[in-house]
Amino acid sequence: MFGIDSSELLIIALVALVVVGPKDLPKLMRTVGNWVGQARGMAKHFRSGLDAMMREAELDEMEKLWKSNNDKIMREHPADGPTPVQAAVPEAAWAEPVPALENAEASPAPPAAAPVRPAKPKAAKPKPPPRKRAARPVPAGPAAPPRDEAS
Secondary structure, three states: OOOOOHHHHHHHHHHHHHHHOOOOHHHHHHHHHHHHHHHHHHHHHHHHHHHHHHHHHHHHHHHHHHHHHHHHHHHHOOOOOOOHHHHHOOHHHHHOOOOOOOOHHHOOOOOOOOOOOOOOOOOOOOOOOOOOOOOOOOOOOOOOOOOOOOO
C-alpha cells in the first residue's frame, strides 16, 4: 500500500493517536476515508474516459484498414460476372424481371391470424354486508355530585 511497511503504518497510527487524540480520531479517519473514496471515484471516471477515447481511436484505425483492404480486393477482383448471391440462384431466375402486381385485389390474402379466445369474465364476489358496531358500554363510575340550582 503506497510502499508503506507495516511498522511505518503502526508509527503513523500512534502519532495520529497522540496528535489528534482518541476522541477525534474516528472523525478524522471517516474524513480521510471519504477523501480517499472521492479520489478513487475521480480516478475511475478519468480512466473510463481514456479507455473510451482509445476504443474510438482503435475503431477509426480498424475502419481505415478495412476500407483499404476492401479497395485492394475490389481492384484485384472486378465484378464482371454475377455476384455470389446471383451465382447461387439459377441464371433464369435473376435474369428476368419480376412482374409487378397490376391489381392490389389480386394479391394473395395475408395469412389468417390465430383465433382469439375471449377472456372469461371474472365472477364478481358478493360484498359482505357492512359491519355494525355495537354500542360501547359506558363505564360505570362515581356518580356526579348533585348540582345546586340556587347557586
